Amino acid sequence: MDEAGWPRVFHLLFYTCLGMAATIAAMEGDLDPVALALTVVMACWYAFFVARRPALLERLNPMAWHFLVLLGLNFALVSRNDGYDMMLYGMVALPYLLLPGRWGYVGAVVLVLTSAVAGGALTAVPEDPAVLAFVVGSGALSIIMGLFTQDLMRHSEQNRVVGALEERARLAREIHDTLAQGFSGIIAQLEAAEQGIGDPEAVRKRILLAKGLARDSLKEARRSVDALRPEPLERATLDQALAGVAERWSAATGVPASVSVDGESRRLPEEAEATLLRAAQEGLANVARHARAGRVVLTLSYMDEEVTLDVLDDGSGFDPDAPARGYGLVAMRERAARSGGTVTVESAPGEGTALCVSIPSA
Template identity: 35%
Template sequence: MKSGDLDAWRQLWGWELLLAVSVAVPGVFLLLGDQPGWQKATAAACLAAFAPLYVFLGRPAVIRDDARRGAVYVALMVVLYVPVALTSQESLFTLFGLCAQCFIVLPSKWATAAVLALCVPPVARVVAVSSHPRQFFNVIVVITIAVFFSAVLGGWADRVTTESRMRSDLIEQLERSRAEVARLSAERGAQQERERLAGEIHDTLAQGFSSIIMLLQAPDPTRNVRLAVKTARENLAEARALVAALAPAPLDSSPFLESMRRITRRTGEETGVATAFATDGDARPLPPHVEVALVRALQEGLANVRKHADAREVRVTVGYGRREVTLRVADDGNGFDPGDSDGSRGVEGYGLRNMRSRVEQAGGSVGVSTAPGRGTELTVEVPT
């Protein structure tokens, strides 16, 4: 049973008690009365049948909000009440429990019709067996009180049960929404992890392999093979660090600035371009995520210089501000038109998108200043 069903069941105990009393009291008077034996037996059997009828039809109809089962329950309840009402006048007391059941199980319109059907047998009996107006008046008064009582309290019980069911449905919806949010968060986390790994592979392995291919295809094989082997070793270290989910290899064993200087110097050795590395401001320790973002930005910036710039000189500067650190990678190469959308330099390709994503995750920003024939300056600023 669901929690909402359990709450509804708990709210029924008072109405169950009313039904039991309203059936038991007329039963006692019936057994003590002077009606013929077969009438007593028939009426007593009908009264006794109310118990299993409620257990197997009435209660499930209320708890599960089953209108079809509720209609069957009320119809059988009316059928069982007819012999009792035609046998004993004390059966009027049973209306208090039965009318309330109608309003609990059925919507108000149908409950009213069922109550009218329940009132017909006792009125018919008093008309058939007695012509005294006072007795008829007493029956009408009792029926009116019973109907009014059951309509008010039964309607109140119906509203309480409905609100409980709505609250249960709302809780279920919230639980489903929470499960959906958890699922989407897990999927988003997996997507972010895939993007992170793709960025790491692009910034490390892919760039390293590109350097090795370029070195092996260039003239002066002796010198280039030596650099290719050195690059391959560093690429292997990057791969091991990536597999082990460690920090990027340039940061594993070297201070931040030394790593940046070594990456710049290696680019110069591989390309033959004059490289210079400098710092501006007072150096200080940086958070690991800031160091990673700047190292990857430098690698991507130098990779673009190597692939597209045809530069003679590259200047790398790390500037320490009061609340931020800035990386500038400037070359005197070809430059390009920032409004050119054909991707001829590849700067707006996956590499820069990945760099922007990584830097923005660290709270920073990326800027590119360039023009055809005037070189390019990449600026990365990250708050510290």
């Protein structure tokens, strides 16, 4: 459950107990106009000053004052009608939800004592010692509920932080896979245009390619922000999208790139398809930046339990064990890991590079 989920559960518990108490009192004929008015005031106070102000929860000021008002209203209701005793259970999480740290335990003790006093439990102890056991048991329940509530809230906060970090990493990968690669391609085309300044036709061709890359990068950046599928996958299957990526890359770099498919093509989960497409884009970008290759081959293999993408080039190669300076392979491995996959790189100086991304599909 997310960070806001547990407070909603506690709000529901409060209103359920309040509604049940009022219903029972009405059925027994004990819900007089004053008790009804107090019930409405209590429900409205909670709605406007607690449920509608999640940003102020666990702040001593003003939530301590709202807690005292709710205690006073509950005291008045329990004093008028024993049926409202169940509000102790509806409010048992309230001190820990409203008050910070150890103040929650102070609020819980005050809640139990005011409920016991309002219901006449303390004055009944000399005549019936068992009542004392009930009060102590209620106090123990309140403490246990406090530990439970604080543990839930702590885990919710941890989940929120983890989610934020994962989203930050996702955006970093998306920016790298779209804007960074797009800008690299645009710079390469403009540099080529600058070198061919004496050939207007060649310059015009390079500028057109740069403009195309800029438009594609802008579209992908917008889609990345919206956490949508990569644009090529919006209108084509994975193998068709890979063919389109390879064709555009070849047009921009002048290096032939071919795509082959082994096995029967099938749809994969969206995240898996996006991972394989991004891996192909990153692999081709690395070839353009570093490999000085004469040819690139992309192979998409559909097997029973997994799907693999191989990007092979006949370029200069490199030492895979050398410290990496870029973010590309790191982002690729993070993407693959999210789908339960792996990334392997085989290369050696002067012997080209083989990049393999494997995603389970069973």
